[in-house]
Amino acid sequence: MGSEGKALGVTKRLLIDGRLVEAERTFASVDPATGEVFGHAPDATVADTEAAVGAARRAFDTTDWATDRELRVRCLDQLHRALTEHKEGLRELTITEAGASRMLTHGNQLDVPIEIVRFYADLLRTYPLTEEIGVSEDRGRRHRRWIEKEAGGVVAAILPYNYPNQLALAKLAPALAAGCTVVLKAAPDTPLTTLALGELIAEHTDIPAGVVNVVSSSEVAVGELLTTHPGVDIVSFTGSTQVGRQIMAAASSTLKKVFLELGGKSAMIVLDDADFDTAAMFAGFTICSHAGQGCALTTRLLVPRESHDEIVEKVAASMSRVSYGDPAAPDTYMGPLISARQREKVHGMVERAVADGAKLVIGGEKVDPGFFYKPTLLANVDPDSEIAQDEVFGPVLAVIPYTDEEDAVRIANNSIFGLSGAVHSRDEERALRVARRIRTGTFSINGGNYFGPDAPFGGYKQSGLGREMGVQGLEEFLQIKTLATVVA
Template sequence: MTITEPTVDVTAPIEHTKLLIDGEFVDSLDGSTFDTINPSNGEVITQVALGSAADVDRAVAAARQAFDHGPWPRMKPSERAAALWRLGDLLLADAAEMGRIETLDQGKPYSLATAGDVPSAAGLFHYMSGFATKLEGSVIPISAPGEYHTYTRREALGVVGLIVPWNFPLVITSWKMAPALAAGNTVVLKPAEATPLSALRLGQLCLEAGIPPGVVNVVNGYGPTVGQRLAEHPLVDKVSFTGSTATGRRILDAAKGNLKRVTLELGGKSANIIFPDADIEAAIAGSSAGIFFNAGQACAAASRLYVHDDVYDEVVAGMAEKARQIKVGDGFDPQTEIGPVASLEHFERVSGYLDVGKNEGEVVTGGARIGEKGYFIEPTIFAGAAPDARIVKEEIFGPVVVANRFKDIEEVVAQANDTRYGLASGVWTKDIATAHRTAARLQAGTVWVNSYGVFDPSMPFGGMKESGWGREMGHDVMHDYTDVKTVCVRIDG
């Protein structure tokens, strides 16, 4: 397995590297910057303004002013919807540059960024724009003495803090920003420090789409400073976070001061179950994509594989062959299927799990670094690890899957649910009864049947247990960005 070299000139300068506050790109108050690194070669892409707690304060002040006194929450719903639709269109028109930025900063294949991530983000803004005109209340017939007209209103919360991860920087930002804006909120976005560039370009596109200054603000920086201040800020009404479960707990602690609303989309250790009657070829292909897509850097990745005894050897051999055929390399090479992991810090973390796994299970394939430059890791399959092994219990967040056998549905459901996480799961079977019975018993927010990793703006996504609170996308997400007000009017005297 070799690393392919890029064939595209990617040397054009990055246009936006500062903070976006109140419609202007500005330096941080103390003038600090930090390097953002290309994970394919470990080299500096550019320097980006490094925000501080004081910068969060001025961004929140801008968002507060825009919500309390600006036009955005008071626009006609159709006007707000039109602005979000324009933003989706601008994203599609900007796919080449936005994709270039995403590949430089995160490492994913350029083809995936331009044909996958950018259209997905645009689709979220298009889909969620429709909710601006559909936030409805209801009339309630009450039985209290007297005559009343009683109804509910669904209203925006206010200022929303958005804290997003580095695995799908643009896509997950759109998951949060699109419904927040559709409801009439204003936002302060903290991108991951490893991948700030697409958030800044998105901020520029928001202004071009006609979203007023102060409605969208972007503060780059580190979690313990920028993230902490955003989560604890008394003028922030809600924080939505995607990331690790450990950090999610810190977000909760910080949010306690003003009891702000919190949405958490956290870690996962998702079980993927292949029954003996499954379409084995499809199961092998889908399960391989479920773990190796985006170099395994997906919270819903199919990282625990359970295969029935009757087909175990065939499935594991098939997945190993697919893993060995995957083209790993620089995201700008058209042949690349998966890129590097996104940062040196994460590369070292995943490499540590590879060392642990070699002592806990059999290495079927992979298990090593590729090359000496960049953060490339072989697609890896471990087999036969004990149920309490670290590689079975802990989220690795890399191109690493652990395969184990099962004999019947009772055994595999128990194994699948034996985790503190509950984000996603997969089931492969031709038996419709088995599919529905298994899906009903799995403790996971999403269960894919005869598929894996299918997402759509209309499908709610989120976790059970320690995988989080609340949902992204679909109708359900609007409950997390609005509040219900009851109005009771006496009309009989």
């Protein structure tokens, strides 16, 4: 895979129709821990993307990829092996390009995502692609009826920057298992990490030409093409709710199937009987995971009004222990934000929150060099304010007091989003009762970790459509055909 990590001059190639190709131009990839350019990615044009879609269409329509289960299992096994063998190179690249801390790459940034491929390879071996639904009688004849599950077609998979390995593999592995062909578009802020995946596919698997195509581009027109192209059957997008709305509208002209994993403003509810120390530790460290750049992170902390100041003090102590700095260092918990642009957005939201009456307890400061932002805690936040309603995507926690359990549930559900959430209580039955009242797609009870290749992930409301990972993640890429024949 060539030189990785912080080495200057890291370059990658597009994967189109089975060939690793250069583009006519490139764009820079920046190390967010230093603010310096460390590599360049090919800047695919609309014409390059047309070629990628054409290759995916041909591979789906003219080869047996969609019907050869054995081949797909073998290729997924090969991909898992290649990812495992090249994991350390991918780790250094992810640390440098995404600003992910080394410790996080041993979890959801790299090591866990690799096992998504293993999960779908194993699932494909046993997943029933046919289902008998019984014999019916009609007009004196008996009819055997059954269902067959077929590949959905050509998939346009469009990625954000925050978890480039996890999000790429959560789309790619089930799509390939289902028999689809794919055009995978890297995020402009983390292109090299995704292009490295294309290199592994080209060099270490038997995946046929055109089945997987990987492009990177700084052009908005490339993404627009993928969402409107008549040769694309399914769009799988992870990113902001605003862009998700635009993609859904664009895809409507050809009635594509759309999977959307969008924003979140998840609430952690600390009930009055909770262990405040444990809850404060979870709240403080969770919001600083990957510098707050996670759509499912609990960014609102709902606390009993009479215990507000006590819990704020405990959370502030927890956040003050968060180590931040060079993401390559083994003891760094939090790395930088992805860009100067994102840091300015975060800082602007914090400043407006304080102006609106929130109390800045700790943080609220930019740290140079690079794009670091100190862990930030805001107290006495109005539940209807911007900081409590809009996604920040930074290490900023908003503490909101509530009056009673009913009020806590109301505030938690007072959001256009419905991705995740959490609750803490010494009474697990009470916690579960509250969890079931919150309209979100995932939920943690007393620190329970739901995340894994076998667990479906997605949201209610404007947090998206569909589910990624688990059996449900495979089924997003399947079509259902009902058949019948006359029986004697």
